[in-house]
Amino acid sequence: MAKKKLLLAHKLASAMLSLLLHPRRPATTAVSKPSTSPPPTDPFPPPVVHHGALPPASTQATTLVVDVDAALLRTSAAASELFPYFMLVALEAGGYLRGLLLLLLYPLILCLSRGAAVRAMAAAAFCGLRAGRFRAGRAVLPKWLMDDLAAEAFDAVRAAAAAGKGNGRPAVVGVTAMPRVMVDGFLREYLGVEHVVAPEMKVKWGFYTGLMEDADGQALMALAAAVVGFAGSTEFLDHPVARSCKEIFVASSDEKRRWRPLARDKYPKPVVFHDGRLAFRPTAADTLAMFLWLPLGAFLGAARLAVALAVPYKYSTPILAATGMSWRLKGGRPALPSGGRGQLFACNHRTLIDPVYVSVALDRQVRAVSYSLSRLSELISPIGRTVRLTRDRRSDGAVMARLLAGGDLVVVCPEGTTCREPYLLRFSPLFTELSDDVVPVGVAVETSMFYATTAGGLKCFDPLYYMANPRMCYTVQFLEKVDTSPARTGAAPSTDVANLVQRRMGDALGYGCTMLTRKDKYLMLAGNDGVVRSTDDKSAAGAPAPAGKKKGDKSTEKSN
Numbered sequence: 001m002a003k004k005k006l007l008l009a010h011k012l013a014s015a016m017l018s019l020l021l022h023p024r025r026p027a028t029t030a031v032s033k034p035s036t037s038p039p040p041t042d043p044f045p046p047p048v049v050h051h052g053a054l055p056p057a058s059t060q061a062t063t064l065v066v067d068v069d070a071a072l073l074r075t076s077a078a079a080s081e082l083f084p085y086f087m088l089v090a091l092e093a094g095g096y097l098r099g100l101l102l103l104l105l106y107p108l109i110l111c112l113s114r115g116a117a118v119r120a121m122a123a124a125a126f127c128g129l130r131a132g133r134f135r136a137g138r139a140v141l142p143k144w145l146m147d148d149l150a151a152e153a154f155d156a157v158r159a160a161a162a163a164g165k166g167n168g169r170p171a172v173v174g175v176t177a178m179p180r181v182m183v184d185g186f187l188r189e190y191l192g193v194e195h196v197v198a199p200e201m202k203v204k205w206g207f208y209t210g211l212m213e214d215a216d217g218q219a220l221m222a223l224a225a226a227v228v229g230f231a232g233s234t235e236f237l238d239h240p241v242a243r244s245c246k247e248i249f250v251a252s253s254d255e256k257r258r259w260r261p262l263a264r265d266k267y268p269k270p271v272v273f274h275d276g277r278l279a280f281r282p283t284a285a286d287t288l289a290m291f292l293w294l295p296l297g298a299f300l301g302a303a304r305l306a307v308a309l310a311v312p313y314k315y316s317t318p319i320l321a322a323t324g325m326s327w328r329l330k331g332g333r334p335a336l337p338s339g340g341r342g343q344l345f346a347c348n349h350r351t352l353i354d355p356v357y358v359s360v361a362l363d364r365q366v367r368a369v370s371y372s373l374s375r376l377s378e379l380i381s382p383i384g385r386t387v388r389l390t391r392d393r394r395s396d397g398a399v400m401a402r403l404l405a406g407g408d409l410v411v412v413c414p415e416g417t418t419c420r421e422p423y424l425l426r427f428s429p430l431f432t433e434l435s436d437d438v439v440p441v442g443v444a445v446e447t448s449m450f451y452a453t454t455a456g457g458l459k460c461f462d463p464l465y466y467m468a469n470p471r472m473c474y475t476v477q478f479l480e481k482v483d484t485s486p487a488r489t490g491a492a493p494s495t496d497v498a499n500l501v502q503r504r505m506g507d508a509l510g511y512g513c514t515m516l517t518r519k520d521k522y523l524m525l526a527g528n529d530g531v532v533r534s535t536d537d538k539s540a541a542g543a544p545a546p547a548g549k550k551k552g553d554k555s556t557e558k559s560n
Contacts, residue, residue, distance in 0.1 A: 047229065047245040049237065052252040054156040055230050063227045064160045065241055066193075068176040068183065070232025071251060072157065073148045074259055077233035079117030080110055080284075082178060085141060086121040087282040089182065092275070093129055093136045099282075100291060106284045114235070118177045119212055122201065126179070127210025131203045135456065136276070138185040139525040143274035144281060145186045146267060150259040153251070154191075154266075157230065173197060175241050179212060190269045197241055215241075232256060272423050272516060275455045275525045277465060279447045290449060293470060297449075301467035313360050324471035329361050334439050334478045336364070342404035346431050346501055347441040348424055348509070349413035351452040352462050354443050355386075358411050361476040366409040369400060371416065393430060400434050411441070414498065417518035418453045422511045425518070427502045429494035432487035440479040440501050442509045447472045455525035479508055 055064065066072050075081035083106065091099035102124040109117045157172060173195045174187045180198035187193035199212040229236065229248035236242055236250070264270075280286055304325055307316050320326070337343050345366070347354050355368035369387045387403065389396040403410050414427035431438060445452070452466035466472060482501050486492035499513075506513040522528055 047237075047242065048247045050247065050249045052255060053249045054152070054251060055160045055228055055249045063173055064157060064171065065173045065175060065227060065229045065245055066157055067229070067231040067233075067236045067239075068174045068187065069178070070236070071230050072150065072153050072174070072191075072232075073145065074150045074256070074261065075148065075232075076253070076256075077114065077235045079112070079114045079121070079177075080106075082118065083109065083121065083284060084282050085144065085178060085182060086125045087284075087287055088140055088144060088276065088278065089136050090125040091278060091282065092140045093134060094125065096291075096294075098124070099287065103284065103287050103291065114177070122179055122199075122212050123210035126201055126208040129208045131201075131206055131208055134181060134208070135525070135527065137182045138189075139456065140274060140276040141182055142186040142190055143271050145183070146190060146271050147261060147281070149262040150256070151262040151266065152259045153230075153232075154262050158268075160228065160230075173241075175215075175236075175239060180215075190267075190271070192268065270421075270423070270512070272419065272421055272514060273455075273521045273524050274420065275457075277450050277454065277457065279449055279451050279469075293449070294468075297468035297470070301464055304467045305464075313363055317360065324469070325467065326472075327357055327360060327474040327476065330475055330477040332478070333362060334481070336362075336409070340407040342406065342408045342410060342435075344400075344404060344431060344435040344438045345409065345411045345441050346427075346438050346505075347411055347413050347443060348505055348511075349415045349418045350420070350443055350445045351418060351466060352459075353452070353466065354413060355411040357443065357474040357476050358441055361478070362409065364409055366411050367403050368411045369396075369403075370413075397430055397434060400431075404435055414501075415518075417521055419521075420451060420453065422509070423516075424502050424506050424509075424511050424513050425521075426515045427498040429487070429498035432484040432494045432497040432501070434488070436483070436485040436488060437481045438484050438501065439481050440505045440508075442477040442479065442505050444475040444509060445472065446475075455522060477508060479504060 069075060069082060070077040087099060087102055090102045102121065105120060105124055109120055112120060162171075172191075172193045174183070174191075174193040175197045176183050178198060179201045180196060181201055183198060184196050187196050197215045199215050202209045202211045202213060227245045229242055229245035231237070231242075231248060231250045233253075234250060237248065242248060278290075280290075282290070300323060304320055304323060307319050311319065317327070334343075345358060347358060352370075355366055359366045367387055369389055371389045371391060387399060389399065400410055400412065412431050414429075414431050415425040416428055417425065419425055447466065447469045448471050449469050450465040452462045454462065482497070482504065484497050487494040487497040502513050505511070
């Protein structure tokens with residue numbers, strides 16, 4: 001009996017083992033006929049990939065899809081290459097604490113995949129920012145993105161786009177891993193990209209949550225098959241948009257290393273205005289150096305300010321130069337009038353302290369006129385009280401004429417606002433009607449870490465940011481006097497004389513002359529016209545506030 005039980009158990013174990021190793025197919029009640037229909041086909045066949053090549057100018061593609069991050073810009077496909085752009089957002093839109101947080105996350109970012117790293121940087125840079133006030137994508141980033149534009153890639157894109165125009169479809173489509181709010185303005189306004197495929201930042205209650213929604217590439221899926229892709233790495237082949245491409249040209253890493261930055265005179269649209277405090281590209285190493293410098297920079301700035309206020313020019317100049325705060329005079333000093341007559345100096349506007357260096361170069365006290373100036377800037381000015389103007393042509397002209405009649409050396413900046421780039425804004429012609437001659441003064445400023453101007457930040461800190469730079473240099477150049485008597489007597493239009501002064505100054509400095517104004521600058525960088533009504537103005541208490549401004553706003557006209 002025991003032998004039979006043992007035999008039964010052995011057979012049961014063998015059957016179970018057979019089922020595990022050789023499972024039986026389920027029985028079918030009917031024999032299925034072989035299918036005669038063809039297998040489903042992919043509506044987007046795999047693209048033809050050309051490695052180490054640029055899109056040919058003779059391509060007949062209706063649309064060119066460009067990998068912005070790794071092809072159009074001189075960066076690699078690594079997420080760390082996008083770190084400076086997110087740092088610009090963190091510092092300029094969020095502040096130094098947010099920038100420090102992003103910097104501390106950098107070692108983690110290096111360990112993450114590209115997609116996860118971009119999401120981590122976006123969360124640190126955007127979380128908590130007010131969406132309605134975010135302007136870094138149009139005011140700050142275009143300058144740095146344009147600096148990183150590859151000349152060879154741009155030429156290839158422009159040629160291919162020209163061949164594909166006139167068919168009713170987008171000629172160029174930009175694909176990027178950066179949030180749309182960072183790059184959309186740059187790609188559309190400066191490069192003429194018709195469609196941008198980029199992630200969207202989620203907004204809750206008017207604030208960015210720091211989370212991104214994937215880019216919607218369905219619109220591209222419906223494009224005709226004649227679509228050509230241009231990428232800087234093979235990672236682009238995994239992007240959903242790559243499925244709509246018939247051909248993809250992938251530039252090699254060796255070729256990209258030889259690419260040059262696009263020359264300024266080749267820009268499709270000049271970058272005249274940009275905002276932000278940073279005067280350097282904030283890579284992780286350079287950002288770390290900035291944070292290490294800040295305590296020393298604050299102390300050094302205070303020491304420089306004390307020397308400038310307390311020590312005469314003759315002795316303060318070599319002392320400040322030893323700390324990295326230097327200036328140079330290009331050419332000679334002009335002959336000053338005698339007999340108690342005043343002299344008018346027309347100066348291009350780079351920072352609030354332009355008149356200070358004109359005074360240093362002349363070794364004489366000057367009177368600066370300005371449309372607005374913070375109380376702090378007035379207190380720390382080494383040239384005395386600045387004369388405030390009101391933008392009322394008659395009263396401002398009377399004020400400056402009275403100063404000249406009193407024998408003062410008057411410095412005026414006809415541009416009315418500062419410009420960082422090598423361009424001159426339109427000169428207001430009022431200065432040409434105040435004197436029989438004017439001395440044009442060209443100034444140029446070089447800084448290594450911080451810009452001393454801002455359109456959207458606190459202007460009272462402008463001189464302090466300048467003095468906190470590790471090194472900086474002002475160049476002052478006095479030009480030959482220009483006869484302005486025809487404008488004063490009405491023999492010639494004052495605008496023509498003002499344009500003449502602008503052209504001579506532009507030729508001497510190597511700057512381009514434009515007809516852009518203060519209003520153009522503030523509309524682009526700050527979303528207003530640079531004029532905000534103050535509640536202290538009793539005479540205008542019942543007047544309507546300018547568009548986009550509330551009546552209760554306390555501020556002044558902006559000249560920087």
